[in-house]
Amino acid sequence: MTSLGISRVYTLNYRSMQTALGTVLITEEEIRRRIADLGLQISKDFAGGSVTLVGILKGSFIFLADLIRAIAQDIPVEVDFMSVSSYGDATTTSGTIHIEKDLGISIEAKDVIIVEDIVDTGLTLLHVYNILSARGARSLRVATLLEKPGNSRYDRPLEYVGFQIPNKFVVGFGLDFAQRYRNLSDIRVLDEI
Ligand code: IMP
Numbered sequence: 094m095t096s097l098g099i100s101r102v103y104t105l106n107y108r109s110m111q112t113a114l115g116t117v118l119i120t121e122e123e124i125r126r127r128i129a130d131l132g133l134q135i136s137k138d139f140a141g142g143s144v145t146l147v148g149i150l151k152g153s154f155i156f157l158a159d160l161i162r163a164i165a166q167d168i169p170v171e172v173d174f175m176s177v178s179s180y181g182d183a184t185t186t187s188g189t190i191h192i193e194k195d196l197g198i199s200i201e202a203k204d205v206i207i208v209e210d211i212v213d214t215g216l217t218l219l220h221v222y223n224i225l226s227a228r229g230a231r232s233l234r235v236a237t238l239l240e241k242p243g244n245s246r247y248d249r250p251l252e253y254v255g256f257q258i259p260n261k262f263v264v265g266f267g268l269d270f271a272q273r274y275r276n277l278s279d280i281r282v283l284d285e286i
């Protein structure tokens with residue numbers, strides 16, 4: 094594994110594409126290309142090693158499904174998921190975490206990438222990072238499809254970031270509003286919220 098590979102910040106030309114279901118912020122094609130880039134970066138960083146992807150349910154499942162196939166096939170990749178709910182607010186890093194669904198595999202001495210859909214307050218990530226760190230992962234990195242800069246209490250680097258987006262509530266590509274819209278193939282801002 095090479096040393097830290099922080100993905101370059103990717104800037105989009107945001108434009109308005111109105112649809113019946115909100116305004117498209119990031120197109121399917123832009124997501125596809127960006128995930129291919131992230132896969133290349135991960136493949137370089139983990140060349141000669143192996144990697145365990147830990148997806149945070151539910152939002153990350155589509156991103157993870159595409160990301161794992163963008164990683165070079167000669168790198169052994171394990172995957173597992175966990176689901177957590179956090180009770181905390183954006184003004185404190187305390188708060189508690191409840192593990193709804195835990196990993197089925199050990200991550201001890203493994204090189205792990207936590208896969209998130211979006212980092213907003215960063216509280217979910219902070220809790221998951223601490224849990225996985227306490228379980229003895231050899232290294233822990235983060236891949237997130239989206240980042241809303243400026244809100245996060247997670248103060249470590251985000252190694253693989255798909256897109257930085259404005260501070261708006263988005264849906265699609267796995268992200269929901271009240272469990273809906275996960276099946277959209279692009280990322281949209283709902284007009285009514
Ligand atoms: P956190 O605030 O960084 O802990 O984010 C926790 C979770 O909130 C994310 O994993 C998402 O599932 C959800 N979330 C945060 N922002 C958005 C959004 O804009 N759209 C949909 N879900 C979001």
Ligand code: MG
Nearest residue numbers: 151152268269
């Ligand atoms: Mg959600």
